């Protein structure tokens with residue numbers, strides 16, 4: 001799915017949180033959103049998903065203005081995994097994942113065997129098949145994160161948006177989540193803090209003070225000068241001989 005954002009902005013009262021962001025996400029790519037704390041990544045994601053009230057600018061999905069689509073049509077196209085998901089404590093893991101099917105259900109198309117198979121598959125992909133009956137309230141932070149990702153996958157979206165999806169996950173689950181996401185047959189947009197993990201995206205956008213500071217392939221965007229200027233770190237690029245990929249080692253500029 002192609003998403004075009006034109007001059008997107010958002011204010012909280014008199015404070016400008018995001019301003020003048022224009023970018024295009026192309027079908028099939030994994031697009032990373034990076035930037036220091038408070039630079040506007042979550043707000044921009046919410047704007048692109050049509051979840052922010054009183055947005056400025058426009059979003060088009062495959063050429064159609066987002067604000068002309070029904071909530072149901074948007075939910076069939078975009079799944080959003082927020083940093084802190086609101087979920088009723090009384091639900092089981094399976095109940096939460098089944099919620100992902102909601103945009104596809106109606107009186108004429110109630111929950112059926114195909115939905116069950118999609119939910120089973122989503123649970124399998126995140127490694128939670130055995131935990132379907134567990135109550136949400138009893139899960140660890142990392143388990144909750146994986147359940148939310150399974151819910152998003154069960155939605156069968158064409159565009160998956162993830163806000164810091166590796167939060168709460170141990171290193172194995174971080175890497176397997178990123179591998180999973182990069183292999184999904186959907187367009188992915190995700191906010192990330194780990195710049196080495198961000199190097200695995202097809203393209204990156206850098207936010208700074210609510211504005212888009214740069215956008216392009218990771219190697220072009222993450223230059224030593226930009227890392228110093230925006231992230232206030234000195235970066236040393238190291239080549240991993242195992243697979244000839246570049247990794248950064250960071251030092252605080254103040255050191």
Ligand SMILES: Nc1ncnc2c1ncn2[C@@H]1O[C@H](COP(=O)(O)OP(=O)(O)OP(=O)(O)O)[C@@H](O)[C@H]1O
Pocket residue numbers: 012017035036037038039040041042043044
């Ligand atoms: N509803 C709101 N009212 C007032 N200020 C807000 C609101 N939502 C966000 N902000 C402010 O806007 C700025 C950007 O927030 P946002 O969550 O988009 O940043 P972020 O880049 O995702 O940050 P982080 O990396 O810390 O998650 C922050 O300073 C935040 O406090």
